Amino acid sequence: MMKKNDYAFFGAIRADELETVSSMLATDPALVNIPAPEKPADTRGMSPLQAALCNGWHRDIAWFLLEHGADVNFCADAKLDGYPALFDGVNIAAWNARRYAWDGQDTTSMRLVRKHTRAEADDAFAFLRCMLALGADGQATDRENRSAYSGKTIRQHYEGSPVWELCGDLFG
Incomplete structure (x- = not known):
């Protein structure tokens, strides 16, 4: 209660x-x-x-x-569509890795307007690395056997991307 x-x-x-x-x-x-x-x-x-x-x-x-x-391995009850805490750590790292530059000329509104500095990206990746160092299970799945995204493993989703280049070695 x-x-x-x-x-x-x-x-x-x-x-x-x-x-x-x-x-x-x-x-x-x-x-x-x-x-x-x-x-x-x-x-x-x-x-x-x-x-x-x-x-x-x-x-x-x-x-x-x-x-x-x-x-770092917390997972909410399956009745609540729970997923492992690491999913949020991966999402933070991926989202903060996206840095958008503006050329100072184009006034067309961007679909994604968030801009992240290198420091913000580095902090997000450091956070993800810390979660893994503390024992977060990189292969953990939710109740439908999905890992971080759409039934793919973290490797399948990120391999070849900037996210994988920065921290893929953490997932083996």
């Missing part, structure tokens, strides 16, 4: 409030791996680490949770 404190903890993660997350975790260390409440639906059943990764890449909170024992 969820406690009011559990809801507040996930609220602090969503709001990117590192000090609140830190204070709450100091008071109740078990919060580091507690599953998210059923509402809001976009994070239900996720671990705090997954919530920090998939709701805006709250990097400071994500790193803090790793440093305080977040389960």
Whole structure:
């Protein structure tokens, strides 16, 4: 049964409030791996680490949770369409690897407007490497036996891409 404190903890993660997350975790260390409440639906059943990764890449909170024992192999209950936490780590690395340049002339709006610096990309890849170094299972699957994307293994999805060039050796 969820406690009011559990809801507040996930609220602090969503709001990117590192000090609140830190204070709450100091008071109740078990919060580091507690599953998210059923509402809001976009994070239900996720671990705090997954919530920090998939709701805006709250990097400071994500790193803090790793440093305080977040389960890198957490997988939400199958009833909630859960998937391994590593999926979010891979997504963060892939998304932050995409750097878009503007030539200063073209005013056509881009379909993807996010721009990521080299530092942001490096941090996202360092985070993924850290998850793997802490024992995240690169072959973990969800309840439908899918790995990171559409039933493909991480290798099948990324091999030959910049993501694979940067960290493919981690997956063997």
